[in-house]
Amino acid sequence: MKRLKWWAVLAVVLGMSNAGAQQVWKCEVNGKVNFSDKPCPQAGQPVAERSLQPNVVEAMKPEIVNAAMGRPPAASAPPQSVGNACPGDGEIRGMETRANSTTLGEAERQFLQDEVRRVRQCRAGQGRYREADWVISREAQAAQTQISDRARYDARLRAEAMHSAADPDEGDRIARRRIAEEKMQRRQQQQLQRMHPASYPAS
Structure with a gap:
């Protein structure tokens, strides 16, 4: 089920790429490779449709995946406060x-x-x-x-x-x-x- 879901995400992203609405870029920043929905500020190149794999989709920015899945943006978890152990x-x-x-x-x-x-x-x-x-x-x-x-x-x-x-x-x-x-x-x-x-x- 999870694999099918990621293939669905891949298909949506590819469809967006074909329509020109969402281009995926492979960027190199400080020697690290990242995937983005915006052109790279430094070295990088657009990703060809045939080279996209499910693991690439997983490595993309969460907001891209959420948008492709029709999900709301992921909210950051609030910091956990350390509580006291107190008598009742x-x-x-x-x-x-x-x-x-x-x-x-x-x-x-x-x-x-x-x-x-x-x-x-x-x-x-x-x-x-x-x-x-x-x-x-x-x-x-x-x-x-x-x-x-x-x-x-x-x-x-x-x-x-x-x-x-x-x-x-x-x-x-x-x-x-x-x-x-x-x-x-x-x-x-x-x-x-x-x-x-x-x-x-x-x-």
């Missing part, structure tokens, strides 16, 4: 419930609320997340109920490092907040030193 609506609802739990400390609750916001940013197309990234986030969320302060903190750091790699804007936000927290901790320590100088001997 059900998972977001569960995260929101945990983020509002009164049994969590302030730092843990803030982290979970941040994770909800980051999921919504992902759903809006921000960043470049993989499913493996959200595995790290889920582990960090689960770790916020552990007894060890260090375990909770380390898990948050791992999640924040993942977000920084996947979303530069979120990485900037995390870095700015971390700097602000460090400044606040230094101010609090300085206040404690002024209030209780005996507890903080001069170094």
